[in-house]
Amino acid sequence: MDAFLVALLNGLVYGLLVFMVSAGLTLVFGMMGVLNFAHASFYMLGAYAAFLSGRYVGFWGGLVVATLAVGLVGLFSERLLLRKVRSFGHTQELLLTYGLFFMIEEVVKLLFGPTPVAYRVPDELRFTAFTIGNSQFPFFRLLMGATALVMFFGTFAALRFTRIGLIVRAAVERPQMVSALGHNVPIVFSGLFAVGSALAGLAGAVAGMYYPTSPAMAHELGSIVFVVVVIGGLGSLNGALAASLLIGVMTSFAVGIESTFGDLFRALGLSGLALPGLEAVQFSSIAGVLPYALMLFVLLWRPAGFAGNRA
Amino acid sequence: MPPQEQSPRSSARVTVVRILPIALVLGALIGLPRFADMAFLNAMVMVCIAALYAMGYNLLWGQAGLISFGHATYFAFGASCTIMTMAAIEGGSSFPTPLLPLAGGAASFLMGLVAGWFATIRTGVYFAMITVAITELVRAIVQRWDSMFGGEAGITSIRMAWGPIGFQKLLDVYYFTLAWTIIGILLLWFLQRSPLGTVIRGIREQEERVRFLGYDTHALKTLVFAISAGVSGMAGGLLAFTNESTNVALYEGAYSTTVLINTVIGGAGVFLGPVVGATLTTLFGYYVANLTYYWLLYMGLLFMVIVVYAPRGISGLGVDAVRRLRSGAPVRWDLLGRFALGWLVVTIGAIMTIELIGAVVQPSYGALARSSGVAWPPVRVFWVSWSPASPLTLGGIALLFGLGAVLLRDTAGTASRNVSTLADAIAGKPGPGV
Amino acid sequence: MTAPASGQGPVLVLENVAKRFGPIEVLAGINLQLNRGEKRALIGPNGAGKSTLFNLVSGRFAPSSGVIRLGERRIDGMPAHQLNRMGLSRSFQITQVFGGMSLYENIYMAVMSRYGKRWSFLRTGRVWRDIAEQTRELIAYAQLTSLADRQASTLAYSEQRALEICMTVATGPDLILLDEPTSGMSRAEAANMVAFIGRMTQGRTLLMVEHDMDVVFGLADTISVLSQGQILATGTPAAIRDDTRVQDAYLGGNVH
Known part of the structure; x- marks a missing residue:
């Protein structure tokens, strides 16, 4: 039972982290139809920015600097690059963000090398928040989850209760109409793009301490985020939240299972079916496969995703 | 077609x-x-x-x-x-x-x-x-x-x-x-x-x-x-x-x-x-x-330049050029030369920047600086040793980019225009918005 | 042109067809029957559910309840390509032609499908001569031969509309659905279009949605009036013109 609770909490924290990154991506897409391939790169940049600035301004200052810096990078990418290719259509925008994704990884490799940097949880934060039975739940994980929750409610409140939020929500539904009503959609979009990037940066700054901070982290999280968006439906925050949490919890539980495929085959009475070497593979080692398998299943069962049929 | x-x-x-x-x-x-x-x-x-x-x-x-x-x-x-x-x-x-x-x-x-x-x-x-x-x-x-x-x-x-x-x-x-x-x-x-x-x-x-x-x-x-x-x-x-x-x-x-x-x-x-x-x-x-x-970084840069300035790729540019020649439009060698020179200068500037930064951030460079007692030991780029922090080097790079910007000033706004308009400009045809 | 497949009984039957989008009931229990050779127009005030009905029949959506039959077979919820193979073809309100191809290729593709050549890697055998011949004949019949080699995107709007109709007919359908075939056209163009459609759909069964009453009276021999998700009246143009309920439905929409 304790193990169950711990796995559940870990899964929720990871899911919330994934959601932090997915939220910006899905809002930007909903509003402008741009799938930002580089979104997860902003997450990686957040970790590096916090690592770099943390030496001078301390841990908490690092979080703030990372958020702001990545927000600025996002703003510049949108205004200086993305806007240039807008008239060529969505394909060119997609390619541009893909190029950005590639370039950010290469620049980070140039500056920091291809291997992880030593971005660690500061000592004063290395304590146990609470214990469940024999398992200790570190404060730091709690902080990650809390950041994501604050961000979620913050975004939700901003979208729900502010004028800008109203415009953004309307623009996600009908960009031309909002533009026709006299709102400056390009400015709102730049702002949204910057905020989305900043949130990804914050997520990276928090997560980079726990997971290795390396150039590969963009690619690793990026593909999970895509799965979330395919499952949840682009433009839908609720769908993204549901999919993120589902994937987080599912992965977390799979990691805890100690059986192998051989056990499964035997349990199903299929021990004759020996695929070479698959018998000895543990379920936990393929936990990373689950999100993608889930995506294929959802595509079969509900091609338009959890929420909505915006294509 | x-x-x-x-x-x-x-x-x-x-x-x-x-x-x-x-x-x-x-x-x-x-x-x-x-x-x-x-x-x-x-x-x-x-x-x-x-x-x-x-x-x-x-x-x-x-x-x-x-x-x-x-x-x-x-x-x-x-x-x-x-x-x-x-x-x-x-x-x-x-x-x-x-x-x-x-x-x-x-x-x-x-x-x-x-x-x-x-x-x-x-x-x-x-x-x-x-x-x-x-x-x-x-x-x-x-x-x-x-x-x-x-x-x-x-x-x-x-x-x-x-x-x-x-x-x-x-x-x-x-x-x-x-x-x-x-x-x-x-x-x-x-x-x-x-x-x-x-x-x-x-x-x-x-x-x-x-x-x-x-x-x-x-x-x-x-x-x-x-x-x-x-x-x-x-x-x-x-x-x-x-x-x-x-x-x-x-x-x-x-x-x-x-x-x-x-x-x-x-x-x-x-x-x-x-x-x-x-x-x-x-x-x-x-x-x-x-x-x-x-x-890989250079490849990424080339990719970005193509995406922004030549969305149909090199062969697309070639096809455009052939079509233009067939249509009998005069070739504006002066413009063409200016663009080529501009891109060459910018490319050299970009290579200098990347190679210098790349060399300086290496851990071995820091070690070299400590052991040699020189704050900024020279780096070889293009068969020449450059002192990375000297005003001459930095000024030279700035000059290259500045020169490139001047030579390419007509393309600076192209991005929002259509590339074919740019091509028209090169061919000497008045296009919309030029 | 081959004649439409012969057969007895109605071509299209709708029984109690309803469609809900969430809590909103757009269509409530539609019953409709189209006989072979009939040309039916669907009219009604905006928001009456014409487009929805049209999309249900043409396979864009599945109905929430009810049965749609094409000839003997149920077609509700069937994907578009199967519907077409069973003899139902539609045009689009917003012109959908293949702009990058020639007019000839546009129609060629439709004729290819009619001959069941939907996967062909090779162009060998008699059938390909027939396909080419059919394509040329159809283009000649439509009096578009002079435009055959033109790229579709360079055609004038009314020519693209004509191409669209031509493609719709080219798959050899039993039932043709036309979605506002004269939308966006001038009076003169619309009149030409009516004549064109009349010629292209001779002897075939037609169901169309149209706003322009001149077009409706020029093409249709029966009219169904849709109002608030239900069929208000069906009859000959003259009968519909004199129907007081129809007048109320239209006038009721205009008088406040």
Whole structure:
């Protein structure tokens, strides 16, 4: 039972982290139809920015600097690059963000090398928040989850209760109409793009301490985020939240299972079916496969995703 | 391309104009081993493989309008299955060695049928994301299934002789690869010209219309995906055949990125565009990769420049230029020269910047600075030692960028304009908004 | 041109067809029957559910309840390509032609599908000569021969509309659905279009949605009036013109 609770909490924290990154991506897409391939790169940049600035301004200052810096990078990418290719259509925008994704990884490799940097949880934060039975739940994980929750409610409140939020929500539904009503959609979009990037940066700054901070982290999280968006439906925050949490919890539980495929085959009475070497593979080692398998299943069962049929 | 009313005579001339360069290139490729050294021949083998891979990839993009961001899977799977077949031949199987790429192609075709069926359930960016996810899925499985795919160490085998052909000399490998590349490209050419090719282009333009004409577009897109995967798998098979080994690193994102970059640089809209891109980047990579650590970064920069300034790639620029020349527009050599010079200057500036920063951030540079007692030890770029922090160096780089900006000032705003307008400007035609 | 497949009984039957989008009921229990050779126009005030009904029949959506039959077979919820193979073809309100291809290729593709050549890699055999011949004949019949080699995107709007109709007919359907075939056209163009459609759909069964009453009276021999998700009246143009309920429905929409 304790193990169950711990796995559940870990899964929720990871899911919330994934959601932090997915939220910006899905809002930007909903509003402008741009799938930002580089979104997860902003997450990686957040970790590096916090690592770099943390030496001078301390841990908490690092979080703030990372958020702001990545927000600025996002703003510049949108205004200086993305806007240039807008008239060529969505394909060119997609390619541009893909190029950005590639370039950010290469620049980070140039500056920091291809291997992880030593971005660690500061000592004063290395304590146990609470214990469940024999398992200790570190404060730091709690902080990650809390950041994501604050961000979620913050975004939700901003979208729900502010004028800008109203415009953004309307623009996600009908960009031309909002533009026709006299709102400056390009400015709102730049702002949204910057905020989305900043949130990804914050997520990276928090997560980079726990997971290795390396150039590969963009690619690793990026593909999970895509799965979330395919499952949840682009433009839908609720769908993204549901999919993120589902994937987080599912992965977390799979990691805890100690059986192998051989056990499964035997349990199903299929021990004759020996695929070479698959018998000895543990379920936990393929936990990373689950999100993608889930995506294929959802595509079969509900091609338009959890929420909505915006294509 | 808009079909133009042509008299039979002029269409015959057009055929000659089209066939002649291809025949010349083919002749050069066949005669190449007489002149080239081993290293260049080796590079050309890689060019063939990259070209076939890009052509297979571009079937999906150029014809069906679907951009895959995870094609490495089919390339790598073709390589894996070919090496397994090679191992089987080594073990006594009677599978004919010359048909090895077909083994890889068939395997990737089958995998493409399954993956493509899922990916083409959705369109647009969803398709793009699903291709990424499927690649991750396959990679996660392959990298853990060592007994089948050989893990990090990979699988090795050897090319067994077939009849009189030994396949041991590089020359044999070169001709073998060239032959299969040409076969693959011809296959794609006939597919494009076939009735099926017409329907596929129809799907790209108006999918719903095609559906309401009675075509099952999901099935057709699945088939196109599978053929694209199959040709990519053939290319992967050629790689396995050439290297006599594969490993799971082939399944990584880098191989999906390369083919995408090759296609964009070459131009997805022209049939042989991807070949142009693949040839350029592979040859450049072959020679330049030894000179710099940051080869990939330069590739990324080139990619971005092409995306922003020449969305139809190099071959698109070429097609535009040819059309313009035919239409009798005068060539504005002064403008053209200014653009060329401008880009040259900016490129030199960019290389200086990247190489200097790259050298300075190395840990070894810090160690050198401490041991030598000099704060900024000199760095060699372009056969000259530069002091990274000296005003001369920094000022020089700033000057290069400034000069580039002046020379290219007309292009600064182009981005928001259309590239053809820019081309019009070069050709001396007044265009809208110039 | 081959004649439409002969057969007895109605071509299209709708029984109690309803469609809800969430809580909103757009269509409530539609019953409709089209006989062979009939040309039916669907009219009604905006928001009456014409487009929805049209999309249900043409396979864009599945109905929430009810049965749709094409000839003997149920077609509700069937994907578009199968519907077409069973003899139902539609045009689009927003022109959907293949702009990058020639007019000839556009129609060629439709004829190819009719001959079942939907997967062909090779162009060998007699059938391909027939397909080419059919394509040329159809283009000649439509009096578009002079435009055959023109790229579709370079055609004038009314020519593209004509091409669209031509493609719709080219798959050899039993039932043709036309979605506002004259939308966006001038009076003169619309009049030409009416004549064109009349010629192209001679002897075939037609169901269309149209706003322009001149077009409706020029093409249709029966009219169904849709109002608030239900069929208000069906009858000959003269009968519909005199129907007081129809007048109320239209006038009721205009008088406040």
